[in-house]
Amino acid sequence: MPSDPPSPPDGSGERPSYRVYRARPKLLARTSAPPQAPRETPPPGAPAPPRASRRRVRWGRVLRWAVLAVLGWIALSVVLFLFSAQFLQDRVDDATKDELASPGLPVVSPATVLILGSDLRAKGSREPGAATSGPSRSDSMQLLRVGGGHSAKLSIPRDMVVEIPGYGLNKINAAYALGGSALAVKTVKSFLGIEIDHVILVNFERFPELIDAMGGITYTGGCVVSRINGGFRNGGYTLRLSAGSTRIDGDQALALARTRTNLCNRRETELTRERRQQKIISAMRSRALSPMGFVRWPLIAWRAPQTITSDMGAAGLTGLAATILTSGDAPPRVLRPTGAVTLPDGGAGLTISPDSKRRQVQRFLDG
16 A cells, blocks of 8 residues: 655655555465575585485386386287187188197197198189189198197198098199098198198188288298289289398288299299298298287287188187297208109109108107
8 A cells, every 4th residue: 555755854844756655465475485595605615515316217117117018018919819819710610620639738748730721813813723713722731840849840742642532642732622621631641640730721812911910021032033823914913032031011922922933043843932931931930029020919919810710719729829939940841752753634743752751750740
């Protein structure tokens, strides 16, 4: 409130032309921190006062959160894999299951897995001799031996001439066309004299989606030039890979697995093709175990079961996948033929002597 100033000391009685105001404390000033006392300057030679230490980073807490994040990421991947394997994966028929053995837990006991890939082509394919409907021959035939300290691979050449039960002598890849996966399993068992515990049929139409879910794979090998289904000019696919290591996507990986005639090296044989397919499987395993693969685990876990048809449910397939990832990467191995034969239809086939077959199969079982 304004107030009249006191009379001047000279007694003139005249008041000055200004007023004196008393400042009230501001509202914000009441809640503000009290004024700090001025800092005292230390005398010369005195030690400097200690500075306030900053808040230290608690690395233990950071590490704990990082571990929880990793475990959560793994748990999410497992849940997606289990759901996809249980509800979205196709199953083999009962006839095929009857041909399979009953192994123990894959982690502690060895299991032999037969992997089949069909050469059925999409409708509209212009590839000579390619089947687009009905039963088709198996395009690839591989055996895996994992679990119980074992890690081995063995590819069977598709042109190997064997005795197909009920049908006589023919190329081994004809068994799948004649009697499906059940006859294919029965033929392999009879030919090699071993038990088959599980079977996996690869769906080549969905195979590229799995490779793309991984972000591609790195393939290492010689140059490859091939024309699948007649090449681009005929509505197919043309593959061109330089020698060395190359990052390939799903379409390239499928074309590489199907390559029979390599225009970059016409001296390649069916054995070269089998080794190339094993390299693709090894590259997929390496990608899944890499840091970038770990980032994509949930996507890989969702796609993988939908790419195959198997006799196993969610629990069995999860155990097998874990065993394959932790069993080590076995070197590629192909059942080497010892001779050749001409079939009644004029086609050329491969043969193997009983002694050589027995030695190679035993090496696979011991691996």
